[in-house]
Amino acid sequence: MNAPEPNPFTKKRDRIQILGLNRESMLKYFFGGNASLAIVVLSLICIFLAKEALQFFPSHHRGLQLYRLSGQEFVDYLEDESRQHKKAAGYLARAYYGEINASSKREQGLLVAYEELSERLERETSKEALLFNTTFENLLDLQFEIEDSESEEDGAESFDIEAAKAEVTALTTRLEERRRTLRERKTDALKDPGMRELDSPISLSETEFQNIAEAIITTDPDAEDDAPHIQELNRTIDDKKAAAEAEYQDLFTQLEAFRAAGRPLDELIGPLRDHARTTKERAVAAETLRKGKEALLAGAENARDPERRAEFLADAEAIELEEVPYDELNQIFYDNIDAHHAVTSQMMRDLEQLGSQVVASGQTTIAQTNLSRFREELPELLTMLGETNDKLKAWRHDTPFPFLPSVLAFFTGKDWVTNSSWHDFYGFLPLFTGSILISLIALIVTVPFSVGAAIYVNQIAGWREQNLIKPVVEFIQAIPSIVLGFFGIAVLGTTLREVSQLEWLAWVPGFPMQERLNVLNAGLLLAFMAIPTVFTLAEDALNNVPRSFTEGSLALGATKVQTILRIVVPGALSGIIAAILLGFGRIIGETMVVLLVAGGSISLPDFSEGIGVITQPVHTMTGIIAQETGEVDQGSIHYRALFLLGMVLFSISLLINYSAQKIVFKYQLAR
Amino acid sequence: MLLENPNSSLMETPSLEEDAVHTSPSDSGESAPIIDIEGVDFHYGKSKALSDITLAIPEKQVTAFIGPSGCGKSTLLRCLNRMNDLIEGAQISKGVIRILGTDIYDPTVDPIELRKHVGMVFQKSNPFPKTIYDNVAYGLRVGGLTDKHGLDEIVERSLRSAALWDETKDRLKDNAMGLSGGQQQRLCIARAIAVQPKIILMDEPCSALDPIATMRIEKLISELKSDYTIVIVTHNMQQASRVSDRTALFYLGELVEEGTTEQIFQNPDKKETEDYISGRFG
Ligand SMILES: Nc1ncnc2c1ncn2[C@@H]1O[C@H](COP(=O)(O)OP(=O)(O)OP(=O)(O)O)[C@@H](O)[C@H]1O
Ligand SMILES: [Mg+2]
Numbered sequence: 029m030n031a032p033e034p035n036p037f038t039k040k041r042d043r044i045q046i047l048g049l050n051r052e053s054m055l056k057y058f059f060g061g062n063a064s065l066a067i068v069v070l071s072l073i074c075i076f077l078a079k080e081a082l083q084f085f086p087s088h089h090r091g092l093q094l095y096r097l098s099g100q101e102f103v104d105y106l107e108d109e110s111r112q113h114k115k116a117a118g119y120l121a122r123a124y125y126g127e128i129n130a131s132s133k134r135e136q137g138l139l140v141a142y143e144e145l146s147e148r149l150e151r152e153t154s155k156e157a158l159l160f161n162t163t164f165e166n167l168l169d170l171q172f173e174i175e176d177s178e179s180e181e182d183g184a185e186s187f188d189i190e191a192a193k194a195e196v197t198a199l200t201t202r203l204e205e206r207r208r209t210l211r212e213r214k215t216d217a218l219k220d221p222g223m224r225e226l227d228s229p230i231s232l233s234e235t236e237f238q239n240i241a242e243a244i245i246t247t248d249p250d251a252e253d254d255a256p257h258i259q260e261l262n263r264t265i266d267d268k269k270a271a272a273e274a275e276y277q278d279l280f281t282q283l284e285a286f287r288a289a290g291r292p293l294d295e296l297i298g299p300l301r302d303h304a305r306t307t308k309e310r311a312v313a314a315e316t317l318r319k320g321k322e323a324l325l326a327g328a329e330n331a332r333d334p335e336r337r338a339e340f341l342a343d344a345e346a347i348e349l350e351e352v353p354y355d356e357l358n359q360i361f362y363d364n365i366d367a368h369h370a371v372t373s374q375m376m377r378d379l380e381q382l383g384s385q386v387v388a389s390g391q392t393t394i395a396q397t398n399l400s401r402f403r404e405e406l407p408e409l410l411t412m413l414g415e416t417n418d419k420l421k422a423w424r425h426d427t428p429f430p431f432l433p434s435v436l437a438f439f440t441g442k443d444w445v446t447n448s449s450w451h452d453f454y455g456f457l458p459l460f461t462g463s464i465l466i467s468l469i470a471l472i473v474t475v476p477f478s479v480g481a482a483i484y485v486n487q488i489a490g491w492r493e494q495n496l497i498k499p500v501v502e503f504i505q506a507i508p509s510i511v512l513g514f515f516g517i518a519v520l521g522t523t524l525r526e527v528s529q530l531e532w533l534a535w536v537p538g539f540p541m542q543e544r545l546n547v548l549n550a551g552l553l554l555a556f557m558a559i560p561t562v563f564t565l566a567e568d569a570l571n572n573v574p575r576s577f578t579e580g581s582l583a584l585g586a587t588k589v590q591t592i593l594r595i596v597v598p599g600a601l602s603g604i605i606a607a608i609l610l611g612f613g614r615i616i617g618e619t620m621v622v623l624l625v626a627g628g629s630i631s632l633p634d635f636s637e638g639i640g641v642i643t644q645p646v647h648t649m650t651g652i653i654a655q656e657t658g659e660v661d662q663g664s665i666h667y668r669a670l671f672l673l674g675m676v677l678f679s680i681s682l683l684i685n686y687s688a689q690k691i692v693f694k695y696q697l698a699r
Numbered sequence: 700m701l702l703e704n705p706n707s708s709l710m711e712t713p714s715l716e717e718d719a720v721h722t723s724p725s726d727s728g729e730s731a732p733i734i735d736i737e738g739v740d741f742h743y744g745k746s747k748a749l750s751d752i753t754l755a756i757p758e759k760q761v762t763a764f765i766g767p768s769g770c771g772k773s774t775l776l777r778c779l780n781r782m783n784d785l786i787e788g789a790q791i792s793k794g795v796i797r798i799l800g801t802d803i804y805d806p807t808v809d810p811i812e813l814r815k816h817v818g819m820v821f822q823k824s825n826p827f828p829k830t831i832y833d834n835v836a837y838g839l840r841v842g843g844l845t846d847k848h849g850l851d852e853i854v855e856r857s858l859r860s861a862a863l864w865d866e867t868k869d870r871l872k873d874n875a876m877g878l879s880g881g882q883q884q885r886l887c888i889a890r891a892i893a894v895q896p897k898i899i900l901m902d903e904p905c906s907a908l909d910p911i912a913t914m915r916i917e918k919l920i921s922e923l924k925s926d927y928t929i930v931i932v933t934h935n936m937q938q939a940s941r942v943s944d945r946t947a948l949f950y951l952g953e954l955v956e957e958g959t960t961e962q963i964f965q966n967p968d969k970k971e972t973e974d975y976i977s978g979r980f981g
Contacts, residue, residue, distance in 0.1 A: 580821065595827060
């Protein structure tokens with residue numbers, strides 16, 4: 029037993045050992061394992077996302093190639109012209125109908141008021157009306173039976189006509205009685221001052237109200253015609269419209285001529301479009317077959333079992349690939365270029381002439397705005413008509429679609445059209461714009477509120493207020509986003525729209541709002557969701573400003589406000605910016621609320637209204653993923669497009685988090 | 700109120716200076732005391748930190764507060780520029796403190812204005828995370844001075860008075876956090892004197908510094924004495940004896956003894972004082 033002399037620093041052996049690990053190293057590996065697991069999961073997510081998402085680009089490229097090969101691109105050039113023509117025609121039509129309707133605006137308003145009021149009274153007097161109707165129907169039935177039995181020659185056996193006739197008299201008296209009650213009840217209900225507060229756009233004078241009330245009271249449920257007053261109103265409207273139509277006869281003729289000028293183009297497009305669609309269908313079918321065959325051949329290559337390989341090969345053999353004769357099929361487009369030239373030249377001449385005839389300005393604001401829009405669109409249409417023919421001449425169905433522009437076509441595309449019978453467009457811009465617009469609104473609201481609240485709570489409020497405000501703000505975080513979305517639909521949307529319809533707010537851009545669900549609504553809700561995040565983090569940042577700074581400042585004779593503005597906020601600035609960035613990350617990644625409240629319109633919002641764009645409905649990147657992922661085929665181009673959106677979102681979030689960390693890091697070094 | 704002209708009367712009525720003329724009932728033989736503490740009790744919430752302190756601090760002299768930890772030196776010091784106002788529940792429950800004859804706890808006194816007259820240097824140096832120049836100019840700027848030349852002049856003079864000019868004149872635009880601990884503390888002194896207070900309170904200004912930096916600050920204090928009244932809290936007996944003219948010894952919130960430094964250190968009246976000074980205490 030000559031064990032080496034143990035030195036005093038020899039490691040003590042742990043009595044508990046598993047697999048040669050003592051307690052300490054087990055703990056070490058446990059925590060290390062957890063950390064690496066997180067990293068592995070993150071990398072897997074990234075790889076998976078990237079793999080699916082990046083496959084989008086080849087598919088998209090191939091799709092665009094087919095779009096060109098089948099002549100759809102050619103047809104869409106023509107469609108663009110037709111669309112622009114319809115847009116201009118639409119403005120002209122709106123101008124015309126604006127003038128026509130304006131002539132009888134008052135009467136139409138009265139009719140609306142009449143309908144609203146009758147509806148209300150119907151609700152008020154439903155019981156009396158029910159009684160009246162029952163009696164009325166009983167009476168009708170009885171009269172019908174009497175008629176019946178009178179027409180039958182020998183029907184006197186079972187039916188007592190005399191008794192029935194007596195009954196009819198009784199019923200008629202009762203009906204008159206009920207008619208009286210009903211009218212009395214209506215008169216009473218109309219005395220309620222609340223009845224004068226109508227939603228209708230015009231306010232009624234006393235006589236107008238009395239006339240309408242009279243018409244409503246005297247119109248019983250059995251009345252076959254409207255009350256004379258209402259009939260008169262309708263007549264006046266018709267007369268005035270007729271007069272207006274006569275007055276604006278010129279505009280109407282111009283409108284008709286304008287529309288007619290576009291018809292030859294549409295007639296030209298019709299068959300071409302059908303032809304292109306058929307070609308595309310053939311191309312897609314051929315493509316699917318080719319892919320199937322390739323898959324079978326690949327399967328045969330990989331199969332170990334010779335029997336199965338033979339099976340695969342046989343199956344592959346059975347598939348006959350169709351070579352689509354694109355050259356031949358596209359000939360029709362080349363043949364029609366001259367026809368198109370003839371059509372558009374004629375159209376240009378017509379439209380130019382018409383454009384100079386149309387009056388410069390209208391009577392009503394509706395007409396004025398629409399006429400000025402018409403004047404903006406018309407030159408655009410004319411240039412388009414002038415240039416398209418050259419584009420068509422330069423077009424070749426077999427020019428390969430370059431790869432890079434196909435990638436750009438995703439990032440700059442203005443249309444997101446899926447499941448279309450024509451061609452699926454994957455344009456990222458409308459969704460990205462929607463997300464960014466909503467986030468901007470949310471940030472503009474969040475930042476002052478949450479940073480202000482953080483400064484107040486941290487620097488000014490007493491502990492009693494702190495103990496009230498902090499938990500309340502943090503409690504907001506506990507509201508599930510679906511509940512907030514519901515609130516946005518049910519309450520906020522309606523309220524916002526009602527506010528936007530206030531007359532004295534009409535100067536606000538975008539007011540009155542057309543839609544209840546829009547950028548503003550979603551942005552406000554998201555701001556509400558982000559406020560606790562930003563508030564809590566900003567408050568932390570303010571808290572981290574050393575007390576000695578504050579004391580030093582106060583000891584130099586600075587006021588509380590000076591100290592806050594010159595020492596505390598600058599000291600916490602990077603923390604506050606990081607808080608705002610993290611809030612932004614939360615906003616742009618939020619799904620439920622935007623899906624419910626943003627309005628779901630997948631088109632690029634119209635920025636011509638300036639800031640009023642925030643009252644338009646949009647769709648977002650997150651929203652579209654949530655909405656469409658459930659119904660796409662795995663591996664389809666649509667599926668991959670959604671993944672690509674996901675990856676873009678992920679990159680944005682990553683970037684935001686990274687910058688936030690960078691900023692915080694810098695800020696810690698400064699101290 | 701924020702941007703008051705610093706040359707106008709610095710306090711709300713009654714002005715410190717004016718009152719000093721007709722309220723100076725001092726009979727100490729020398730000049731009237733600039734700070735006059737009379738029977739002050741101080742509470743943090745329910746706990747009493749100072750009881751019945753009466754002390755007169757003469758002008759343009761260095762007064763040292765000494766005593767064991769927790770005896771209330773800092774508390775008394777912070778009463779003098781009302782920094783205790785920031786602590787919830789802290790208050791003077793009895794007695795008055797007069798500075799230049801004005802009761803500084805009078806409701807008409809604005810603590811912001813008071814602090815422009817009574818500067819403070821903290822135990823742990825606390826320069827703001829700004830440039831050296833901005834640190835010194837801070838008190839002037841919050842007082843409403845924006846004139847560039849005036850600021851330049853005062854910043855230079857303050858840094859010179861704090862014996863920091865030579866080291867920093869080429870790096871005024873550098874962040875003050877890059878200075879050494881001793882330089883930072885001198886910067887804080889420069890910052891305090893830039894607003895030209897009457898009184899400078901120093902709470903253990905050298906406790907985190909090495910002997911050489913401490914010496915420089917002590918030398919600085921002796922120089923500043925000709926212009927300012929200085930009250931310094933210290934745990935270092937030698938330091939107290941070296942820099943101060945008068946010394947006050949506190950124990951458990953009470954003033955044990957107070958007098959010229961010479962007398963306290965050489966010939967104390969009380970047994971406790973002798974014990975504390977010679978280190979035989981507790
Ligand atoms: N903010 C406060 N709240 C409550 N009690 C306090 C507070 N500050 C100090 N005290 C108490 O008041 C008493 C005096 O404290 P003070 O800081 O004045 O002592 P000190 O003499 O400066 O001690 P030291 O030499 O250690 O700095 C101590 O008992 C302390 O616990
Ligand atoms: Mg202390």
